[in-house]
Amino acid sequence: MSITLKQLVKILEDELQPGLFKDYCPNGLQVEGTDQVNRLVTGVTACQALIDRAVELKADAVLVHHGYFWKGEDSAIVGMKKRRIETLLRHNISLISYHLPLDGHQELGNNAQLARLLGWQTEGGMEQGKARSVGSWGTTAAPVSLATLGGQIEARLGRKPLLISGGDHEIKTLAWCTGAAQRMIDMALDLKVDAYVSGEISESTVHFARENGIHYISAGHHATERYGVRALGQWLEEKQGIEHLFVDIDSPV
Known part of the structure; x- marks a missing residue:
């Protein structure tokens, strides 16, 4: 079963209510990919390893707790940031991120x-x-x-x-x-x-x-933030019938 990207973001916005929070990054859709979502990959941080795994799994969208465009960081899309976004765009994968609303x-x-x-x-x-x-x-x-x-x-x-x-x-x-x-x-x-x-x-x-x-x-x-985004992905799978896969790219911090 699939839903449109627009529908997916609307469901997340209604449930997580990002307007209630003063955050350090934009919440919601950060990189736009295909307009139909059949398979969703979730993970803690939108690092290159997670994106590469999403490509291998043929995901249509990636949902994370730590996305991009944080306040105070260089806004130029170069180096590591360029490589990450380039991979998403090349494979038509959307990136959706919720920080404080998910906490x-x-x-x-x-x-x-x-x-x-x-x-x-x-x-x-x-x-x-x-x-x-x-x-x-x-x-x-x-x-x-x-x-x-x-x-x-x-x-x-x-x-x-x-x-x-x-x-x-x-x-x-x-x-x-x-x-x-x-x-x-x-x-x-x-x-x-x-x-x-x-x-x-x-x-x-x-x-x-x-x-x-x-x-x-x-x-x-x-270690303390693995569980929210996984639960959110499971909730979406149960509610909307889209396929959900949680990918844990471990970090010692």
Whole structure:
């Protein structure tokens, strides 16, 4: 079964509501390819390896979390960017990308899917007053030590997290935001949770956690963001009947 590219983008726009977010990149259709979509490839980042695999799989469109045209980057289409876009255009493959809207979706988003994978109960959003927050907070299934929670994360994500202790307290409540959201630890502290989980870590985050008595877990940018775009692709397959293939191009970061 196939749908038009226009229909696919409309379905995604209606579901993800990009207008609710102030983002660092354009959300939606970034590179236009064929106007009929039968086979959709999803992945975390629109790197050359993912695009090449989409070509091998004869995909009509690629849907990612990390696309192109980020604020602050050189807008010239040269070098790596030229090669990526050239490959898409040569094979008539569309590129569709959703960044913060995919983080913030309450069922299909990165944070919602991470919580489901790890058995955390979501209680609300980290950004108070927003209809869709890019971070979440909630509770663990049972109180656990920092080391135990780290072990659970490693077992589910297949990556050993970096654990920064904020004391000897157990973890009953926690906040989380996938990707490079380590600076949201101050919001987690305001929520009075026991721990905060994100993908990356900055040097200053170590001292913040230690001095403010909140555990911090850096679980990997890529490792925490595999699940939203895959769930979105599966949802599209179930809803529209198009073929979906998730391709994981691993990254150690």
